[in-house]
Amino acid sequence: MNIGAEIQRLTDELNRHNHLYYVESNPEISDYDFDQLLLKLQQLETEYPEFASDLSPTKRVGGDITKKFETVKHRFPMLSLSNSYSEEEIIEWGNRIKKTIETPVEYVCELKYDGVAIGVSYLNGKLVRAVTRGDGVQGEDVTNNVKTIKTIPLQLKGDFPVDFDIRGEIYFPIKAFEKTNEERRLNGEAEFANPRNSASGTLKSQDSKVVASRGLDCMLYGIYGDDLPFDNHLESVQKAKDWGFKVPTVDAKYIFKTNSIDGIMEFIHFWDTKRHELPFEIDGIVIKVNSYEIQSELGFTAKSPRWAIAYKFKAERVETVLKDVTFQVGRTGAITPVANLKPVHLGGTTVKRASLHNADQIAKLDLHIGDSVFVEKGGEIIPKIVGVNEKLRNTSAIKVQFIDVCPECEAKLIRRDGEVQHFCPNEKTCPPQVKGKIEHFIARKAMNIDGLGSETVDLLFSKGLIKNVADLYDLRFDQVIDLDRMAEKSVNNLLKGIKESIQIPFERVLFAIGIRFVGETVAKQLAKAFKNIEALALAKYDDLVAVDEIGEKIAISVQNYFLDEENVNLIERLQKAGLQFEVEEKVLSSENLKGKNVVVSGVFSMFSRDELKELIENHGGKNVSSISSKTDFVIAGANMGPAKLEKATQLGVEIVSEDDFVKMIGQ
Ligand code: IVH
Numbered sequence: 001m002n003i004g005a006e007i008q009r010l011t012d013e014l015n016r017h018n019h020l021y022y023v024e025s026n027p028e029i030s031d032y033d034f035d036q037l038l039l040k041l042q043q044l045e046t047e048y049p050e051f052a053s054d055l056s057p058t059k060r061v062g063g064d065i066t067k068k069f070e071t072v073k074h075r076f077p078m079l080s081l082s083n084s085y086s087e088e089e090i091i092e093w094g095n096r097i098k099k100t101i102e103t104p105v106e107y108v109c110e111l112k113y114d115g116v117a118i119g120v121s122y123l124n125g126k127l128v129r130a131v132t133r134g135d136g137v138q139g140e141d142v143t144n145n146v147k148t149i150k151t152i153p154l155q156l157k158g159d160f161p162v163d164f165d166i167r168g169e170i171y172f173p174i175k176a177f178e179k180t181n182e183e184r185r186l187n188g189e190a191e192f193a194n195p196r197n198s199a200s201g202t203l204k205s206q207d208s209k210v211v212a213s214r215g216l217d218c219m220l221y222g223i224y225g226d227d228l229p230f231d232n233h234l235e236s237v238q239k240a241k242d243w244g245f246k247v248p249t250v251d252a253k254y255i256f257k258t259n260s261i262d263g264i265m266e267f268i269h270f271w272d273t274k275r276h277e278l279p280f281e282i283d284g285i286v287i288k289v290n291s292y293e294i295q296s297e298l299g300f301t302a303k304s305p306r307w308a309i310a311y312k313f314k315a316e317r318v319e320t321v322l323k324d325v326t327f328q329v330g331r332t333g334a335i336t337p338v339a340n341l342k343p344v345h346l347g348g349t350t351v352k353r354a355s356l357h358n359a360d361q362i363a364k365l366d367l368h369i370g371d372s373v374f375v376e377k378g379g380e381i382i383p384k385i386v387g388v389n390e391k392l393r394n395t396s397a398i399k400v401q402f403i404d405v406c407p408e409c410e411a412k413l414i415r416r417d418g419e420v421q422h423f424c425p426n427e428k429t430c431p432p433q434v435k436g437k438i439e440h441f442i443a444r445k446a447m448n449i450d451g452l453g454s455e456t457v458d459l460l461f462s463k464g465l466i467k468n469v470a471d472l473y474d475l476r477f478d479q480v481i482d483l484d485r486m487a488e489k490s491v492n493n494l495l496k497g498i499k500e501s502i503q504i505p506f507e508r509v510l511f512a513i514g515i516r517f518v519g520e521t522v523a524k525q526l527a528k529a530f531k532n533i534e535a536l537a538l539a540k541y542d543d544l545v546a547v548d549e550i551g552e553k554i555a556i557s558v559q560n561y562f563l564d565e566e567n568v569n570l571i572e573r574l575q576k577a578g579l580q581f582e583v584e585e586k587v588l589s590s591e592n593l594k595g596k597n598v599v600v601s602g603v604f605s606m607f608s609r610d611e612l613k614e615l616i617e618n619h620g621g622k623n624v625s626s627i628s629s630k631t632d633f634v635i636a637g638a639n640m641g642p643a644k645l646e647k648a649t650q651l652g653v654e655i656v657s658e659d660d661f662v663k664m665i666g667q
Contacts, residue, residue, distance in 0.1 A: 003044065007051045010041040014057040015155055015244075022150040022217075023246045055126055055147070055154040062148045062212030069140035069204070070609065073626055075165060075643055076224040078119055078133045080303060081286060081310040087265060090287065093309045094261045101294055108234050109256045109267040110248055112284035112310050113219050115171030116200045118146060123163050125156040125243075128639060132203065138625075142203055146170075148212035151219075153244035160243045163642060164225030168218045168245075171280050172199040174349070176215030193382055194349065195281050206444075217280065220245045232290045257290060268311055275313070284312040315376045318351075319389060320344040322371045325356065325400050329408045331436020335422040337362060337402070339373070339385055346377050355382045358420045359402040368397035408432055428566065434468070435461050437514050441469040445520060446512035447501040451493030459483055469513070470570050472498050473577035502578040506532070509579050513571070516557045525549050526558070532582035533571060537562040586618070592665050593621030597630050601644050602637030604658050612661070619665045627653055635661050 017034055021027040027034075038058065045052035052058075084090055097105055117133040130146035132139040146152055149170065172180075172195035180198070181191045192198035202214050223236045230236045234257055241247045248254030256267050268285050275282055289295050289307040298306040321342040328336045337356040344351050354375055356362055365388055367373075372392040377383040405412055406424035408431050413422045427433045438457050442449040449472075460466045465479055475498065480491045504512075510533075511523035518526065529547040530536040536558070544555035561567050575581055598621050600612050607615070612635060613623045627634060627647045633654040634644070648655055656664070 003048050004051050007041065007044050007048070007053075007056075010037060010044070011053070011056060011155075014038060014041060015153070018057060018060070018150050019153070019244055023244070057154070059144075059147045059154070060150060060212065062144075062207070062209035064144040064147075064208045066142070066144050066206055066208070068610075069142060071134070071138050071625070072129070072131050072141050073138045074119055074131060074134075074136070075121070075641065076119075078117060078136045078139070078167065079300065079305060080136065081308055082301070082304045083284075083310045083312050085312050085314070087268070087311075090264060090268075090309065090311055091261055093287075094264070097289065097298065097307075100298060104259055105294060106232075106257060106259050106290040107264055108288050108290045109258065109264055110221060110286045110288070111219075111254055111271065111278075111282045112286045112312070113169035113171050113221075114196045114281040114283040115169040116196070116203055117167065118142075118170050118203075118218065119165050119167055120146065120152060121165045122156060122160070123639060125160055127152070127154050140204070144208045145203055145205060145211040148208050149216050149218050151217050151246040156243040158242045158244075159229075161225050161228060164223060164228065166220050166240065166245065167222040167224065168220040170199055170203060170216055170218045171195065172202070173215065173217050173280050175279065176217075177349075180214055218246060220247045221286070228292075231292050233288050233292070233295075234290055272313060282313075284310050286310050316346055317374050317376045317386070318344050318346050319372055319374055320351075322367065322369060322373050322385070324369055325362070325367070327403050327407050329406060329424055329430065329432040331433060331439065333424040333427055333430065333433050335403070335406070335413060335424065337400075339367075341373070341375065344375065346375060346383060351375060351377070351383050353382060354385050356385060359415075359422060360420055362400050362402060367400040368393060369400060370394055370397050406430060431461070438466060438469055438472070440514050441512045442472075442501075443512075446508055447504050448508075449494075449501045450497035451490065451495075452497055456494065459485075468570060470573035470577065473502075473574070473579075502580070504580060506580045506583050509574075509581065510536075513567075513574075515561045517554045518558065522549060522554060527583055533575075534581075537568075588620050589618045590666060591620040593619040596621040596632040597624045598622065599624055599627050599631050599634045599644075599648075599653075600637075601634055602640035604635075604637040606658055606662070612658075615661075615665060615667075627651065629653075 014034070014037055017027065017029055017037070021034070038061075041056065042058050045056060045058060084093065094107075118130055119133070119139070120130045121128050127143075127147065129141060130143045130152075131141055134140060147154060152168075174195060177192070177195040177198065184191050192201075198214075199216055202211055202216060205211050220237065220240050222233075223240060228236065230239055234255065237247045237255065241249075250256065253270065256263070258264060258267070264287055271282070271285060287309050289298065295305070295307040300306060323340045323342060326338050326340060328338055330336060337358070339354040339356050341352055341354060354373075356365075356367075365373075365385060367385075367388065370393075372389040373385045374387040374389065375383050376386045402422070403413065406426065409424065409426050409429060411424050411426035411430060414425050415422050424430050424433065427437075435454075435457055438461070439454050441447055442452050442457070452472075457466070460475070460480070460483075463483060465475060466472055475495065477491055477495060480486055480494065481488065505527075507524045507527035510527055511518065511520050525547050526536060530539060530543075539558070541555050541559065544550050544558060545552065571581070593616060598616050600609050600616075600623065604612065616623055624631060627644060629651050631648075631651070631653045633656050634640075634648050635658065636645070636655045637658060645655075647653075
C-alpha cells in the first residue's frame with residue numbers, strides 16, 4: 001500500500017464528511033463509520049509520522065497544548081463597526097452615503113453574531129494561522145484551538161485565491177452552551193454565565209482538547225486579500241461557501257440584499273422578533289455597502305469603515321419574582337449581593353440570578369423580598385435588575401437588608417470612605433479570600449502551576465491541607481492521593497507542577513504573592529529596580545516612589561506588606577522551598593548579535609519561533625515584530641508572508657535562513 005496516498009485519501013474523505021455534517025447538516029455516513037475512518041487515519045499517522053500533516057482532520061479532536069499565545073500583527077487591521085441604537089441613525093447613515101455616492105447603492109444586511117472575532121489566513125488553500133482580534137492591530141495566535149472548530153476548513157476546495165484572510169465570528173451555539181453547562185453542573189463546576197464570554201474564554205484555553213469538546217462554531221463575514229476574484233461583498237460570501245466555509249445564506253434569511261432603507265428596516269424588524277428562534281445569539285444587525293468600489297470610495301474613519309454600520313437591539317427586559325438575596329464574598333473580600341430569581345427566559349438563556357452590585361443599588365431600587373422585578377440583559381455577564389413593579393408589591397413584604405457581618409467568616413464588614421462596596425477585612429482567614437489568594441498565586445500569569453485548578457484548591461483547602469501558598473510546597477503524595485477524585489496521575493501532575501514552579505522568575509513571584517496594588521507591570525518594575533526581595537523589603541518610601549509607575553498608594557502598600565510578620569514568615573518559607581527571590585542576571589552566550597534588530601518570520605525546522613527569539617536575545621540581539629528601515633535582518637522560514645518578503649526587499653533588509661542564523665551565532 002502507498003501509505004502517503006492512503007493517508008491523503010482518508011484525509012480528503014474525512015474532510016468531506018466533516019463538511020457534510022457540520023456545514024451542510026447533511027451527513028452521508030453514520031457517526032460510527034466516521035469514527036472508524038478517523039481511527040484508521042490516526043493509526044496510520046502514529047505508525048508513519050513522516051506522513052502526518054499539521055492540517056489532518058485528526059487535529060480536529062484537539063490535544064495540542066499552547067503554553068503561551070504568541071502576539072501577531074494582523075495583515076489587515078481588524079476594525080470594529082460603529083454602532084447605532086435607533087432607526088433614525090440608520091436613516092442618517094444611508095443619507096450620508098447617498099450624498100457622497102450619487103449613483104444608487106446596494107446594501108447587504110447580515111446578522112450581528114454575538115461571539116468573538118477571528119481572522120484566519122489561508123495560503124495555497126491551507127489554513128496557516130488564526131488570530132484573535134486583540135487591539136485590532138495585533139492579536140493572539142490561537143491556531144491550534146481554531147483547528148478544532150469543524151466549520152472552519154483546514155483545506156479549501158474549489159477555485160480559491162492563493163493568499164487571503166477570512167474574518168468571521170466564533171460563537172457558542174445555544175444548544176452546545178447549554179450542554180456544556182449541564183455537564184459542569186453534574187461535575188460540581190461553576191456554570192458559565194453566557195455564550196459570548198464562554199466562547200471567548202474557550203478560545204483562549206491552553207488545551208485544544210477543551211476547545212474541541214465544547215462545540216464552538218464559526219460564521220464567516222468577510223474576505224480580505226490583495227487581488228480578490230469578485231467585486232462585491234455578497235458575491236464574496238457566496239464564493240466562500242464553495243471553498244468550504246460556513247456562510248450566511250439568503251435562503252435562511254441570514255443575509256439579504258436590498259437597494260433601499262425600507263429594505264434594511266424590514267430585515268431589522270424581522271430579526272428583532274425572530275432572533276430567539278436562532279440557534280445562536282445575535283446582538284444586532286450589520287448593514288454593509290455591497291460594492292467594493294463604493295466601499296473604497298467611502299473609506300474609513302479612525303476606528304471603523306464608513307461603508308458599514310451595526311444596529312444594536314435594545315436590551316431585553318422581562319418581569320419575574322425576587323425570591324431572596326444572598327451575599328457573595330469575592331477573593332478581595334468585596335461583598336456582592338446577588339438576587340435569586342424565579343427562573344425566567346431571557347435572550348435565549350434561563351436566568352436565575354441577577355447582580356445587584358452593592359448596598360446603594362438595593363436602596364435605590366427599594367427592593368423587597370417577593371417583589372416583581374424587571375430584569376434586563378445588556379452586554380453584561382449577568383443580567384441586572386433595573387426596576388420594581390411596585391403595583392404588585394405585597395403590603396407585608398420585607399425590605400431587603402444589607403448584611404453587617406461576613407457570611408463566610410462572620411467578621412464585621414467595613415465600607416471605606418468614598419467606596420460603594422462593602423468588604424470583609426479578614427483577609428487572613430476568611431475562606432474565599434484565602435482561596436482567592438492561592439488561586440491568584442497559581443494562575444497562568446503568576447506561578448503558572450500546571451495540574452492545579454480552582455476546584456483542587458477548594459478541595460485541598462477544605463481538607464485543611466493548604467492554608468496559604470507556602471503550604472503548597474509541603475504537600476506530599478500520600479496526603480493528596482486519599483482525596484476524592486484524585487487519581488495517581490493527577491496527583492503526580494499536581495506535585496510536578498508545584499515543583500517546577502520554583503523556576504518561575506522573581507518578577508512573577510512578586511506578582512504572585514499578591515501585595516495589594518502590585519499587578520504584573522508594577523511587579524516587573526519593582527524587580528528591575530530592587531533586584532531582590534531583601535532590598536525591596538528594606539526600601540524606603542522615597543526609594544519606592546522614585547521607581548517608574550510607582551506612586552504613593554503602591555509604595556505604602558508595599559511597606560505595609562513587609563511590616564506584617566506573617567507575610568515575612570510566608571516569604572521565608574517560600575525561600576526555603578526554593579522559589580526565586582532575586583533577579584537572574586542573564587549571561588549572554590555571545591555578543592555576536594549586539595545591537596542588531598531582528599525579525600523572525602515563517603515556520604522553521606530546527607527551532608520553534610520562541611526558541612529562535614530566545615537565541616537572538618541570548619546572543620545580544622533584540623527581537624522586533626515588524627520590518628522597518630531599522631531592521632538589520634529577517635530570519636525567514638517556510639511560508640514567510642509575501643507582504644513581509646516584499647517589504648524586506650523594498651527596504652533592502654537582509655534575509656537569512658535558519659542555517660545562516662545558526663552560523664551567525666556560532667552554534
Ligand atoms: S463586519 C470592518 N459583520 O462585530 C468591519 N462584524 O464591531 C468588520 N460582528 O467584533 C466587521 N457579526 O466580530 C461584521 N456580520 C458581521 C458581524 C460582525 C458580528 C462583530 C465583529 C466585531 C464587531 C464589530
